[in-house]
Amino acid sequence: MTARKIIIDTDPGQDDAVALLLALASPEELEVLGITCVAGNVPLELTQKNARMICEVASRTDIPVYAGCDAPLSRPLVTAEHVHGKTGLDGPELWEPELQLTEGHAVDFIIHSLRRHAPGTVTLCPLGPLTNIASALQKAPDIASRIKEIVLMGGAYFEVGNVTPAAEFNIYVDPEAAKVVFTSGVPLVVMPLDVTHKALATRPRVEAIRALDTRAAHFTADMLDFFERFDVAKYGSEGGPLHDPCVIAYLLKPELFSGRHVNVEIETQSELTLGMTVADWWDVTDREPNAMFMGDVDADGFFALITERLAKL
Numbered sequence: 287m288t289a290r291k292i293i294i295d296t297d298p299g300q301d302d303a304v305a306l307l308l309a310l311a312s313p314e315e316l317e318v319l320g321i322t323c324v325a326g327n328v329p330l331e332l333t334q335k336n337a338r339m340i341c342e343v344a345s346r347t348d349i350p351v352y353a354g355c356d357a358p359l360s361r362p363l364v365t366a367e368h369v370h371g372k373t374g375l376d377g378p379e380l381w382e383p384e385l386q387l388t389e390g391h392a393v394d395f396i397i398h399s400l401r402r403h404a405p406g407t408v409t410l411c412p413l414g415p416l417t418n419i420a421s422a423l424q425k426a427p428d429i430a431s432r433i434k435e436i437v438l439m440g441g442a443y444f445e446v447g448n449v450t451p452a453a454e455f456n457i458y459v460d461p462e463a464a465k466v467v468f469t470s471g472v473p474l475v476v477m478p479l480d481v482t483h484k485a486l487a488t489r490p491r492v493e494a495i496r497a498l499d500t501r502a503a504h505f506t507a508d509m510l511d512f513f514e515r516f517d518v519a520k521y522g523s524e525g526g527p528l529h530d531p532c533v534i535a536y537l538l539k540p541e542l543f544s545g546r547h548v549n550v551e552i553e554t555q556s557e558l559t560l561g562m563t564v565a566d567w568w569d570v571t572d573r574e575p576n577a578m579f580m581g582d583v584d585a586d587g588f589f590a591l592i593t594e595r596l597a598k599l
Contacts, residue, residue, distance in 0.1 A: 289317040290537060291407055293396060295354070296530070297326030297414030298336035299370055300377065300513040304592065305413055305530035306337065307502055308538075310344040311595040315538055319399050319408065320350040322392035326414035326459055327366045328374035330356040333414075336375050338383035343505050344599050347385045354392025354418040358460035366455060369516045377512030378505045396422040400429040409537070412438040412467075413530040415456050420463035423470050435473040437537060439530045440464065441550065441563030442479035443579070450561065454479050457552060458561030465552040474577035475536060476550065478563065481543065481580045482529035487514060489525065491589045495596060502599035528592075532580075535588050538595075542587045545580035549573035 294309060296302045309316050321341070323334040334353040341349050357363045373380060388395075396418065400408055410433055412419050423430055440456035441464075447453040457464045468474065487510045496507035514526035536543050546567060553562040565579050 287315070289313065289315055290409060291317045291319055291403060292409045292411050292537065293319050293322060293399060295322045295324060295392070295410065295412040295414065295418050296337060297324050297328070297333045298340060299327040299374055299414070299530065300509040301528050301530040302327070302413045303336065303340050303375060303509060304506055304528055305534045306340045307344055307506060307599065308531050308534045308592055308595050310341070310346040310349065311598045312538055316534070318349050320352060320388070320395055322352045322354050322396060322418050324354045324392070324414050324418045325356045325363050325365070326456065327370045329363065329365060330354070332374050334387060335383060336373070338385040338387070339375070339380065341385055342383055343502050350388035351385065352388050352390060352392035352395045355421055358415060358417055359420060359462045361460065361462070364459050371512060375509060377510070378508035392418050393421045393425060397426040397429055400432045405432040406434050408432070409434045410436045411533050411537070412436065412440070413533060415459040416440070416463040416467045417460045420460070420466035423466055430470050430472050433472045435475060436467065437475040437477070437533050439477045439482065439533050441476055441565070443563065443565040443567055445479035445483055447562070448479060452559040453561030454563065457563055461552055461554045461561040464561070465554055468550055468552050468576060476577045476579045477529070477532040477536065478579065481583045482527045482532055484583050485528045485532060485585050485588050486523055486525040487528055491525065494593050498593070498597050500597070500599060503596050506596060531592060532583065532588070535591055539587065539591055542584045542591070543580045544582045545578055547575045548577065548579050549575050550577045550579055
């Protein structure tokens with residue numbers, strides 16, 4: 287089997303970090319062409335630094351890391367230090383990474399990669415706000431037809447919002463970018479809060495990771511110890527939800543997830559519902575479906591996959 291070519295666009299974030307580790311631990315299935323960083327959970331200066339640290343944790347310093355957009359397309363940046371801590375990766379002991387940024391802008395790398403590889407062979411995996419992806423589509427419209435698919439974490443329907451009553455964080459930060467992506471015609475797979483809030487890092491699941499007794503396992507467990515406090519307090523759940531690893535897990539084991547191919551529109555005008563992903567789950571409009579919008583996950587299988595792959599690092 288040929289490894290699937292992917293570009294991971296990310297704003298690490300503890301859950302982004304687990305997603306990156308899962309991908310980097312799966313070289314037989316996933317060829318990570320590069321990691322592109324965007325401002326989101328924390329500013330770009332930190333997200334690109336965090337991505338380089340994670341590559342070092344995985345001993346995958348062969349992966350190029352690019353810095354991208356430091357602000358949304360047309361709005362001031364909103365960040366989430368209240369969730370992820372001031373570094374974005376609070377929990378483990380951090381360091382100054384030796385791996386350097388690769389020269390060039392993330393948006394240009396995305397465009398170049400899609401033009402260089404055969405059409406329909408590169409999948410984009412955005413884990414944060416969609417600014418880099420939308421910027422690439424706006425700068426080079428020809429790439430849309432070359433993208434195999436975009437598998438992203440963002441949005442919500444039944445779970446509504448986690449940053450406003452109506453909006454999920456990644457979409458809310460740059461709703462205009464999300465609108466560009468959702469109207470691009472590129473095949474979309476969406477991992478909304480409806481799925482990710484079922485992928486809870488409970489204490490037994492975290493301890494199973496820690497018991498692997500490797501650098502990557504301890505780093506992950508220490509991150510999750512910190513990360514869970516916000517969601518446990520907010521939702522009364524048994525652990526923090528691992529949002530972003532759902533994207534990578536889907537590429538590795540799509541059978542873990544189920545959903546519906548529906549129309550999803552992005553609200554960009556309303557003060558009340560800005561950033562809402564309006565999913566026509568019940569097919570009550572005549573709008574054409576544009577996204578596979580996931581609704582459920584096999585959480586035990588999901589964590590078994592993460593634990594199995596982390597053991598390889």
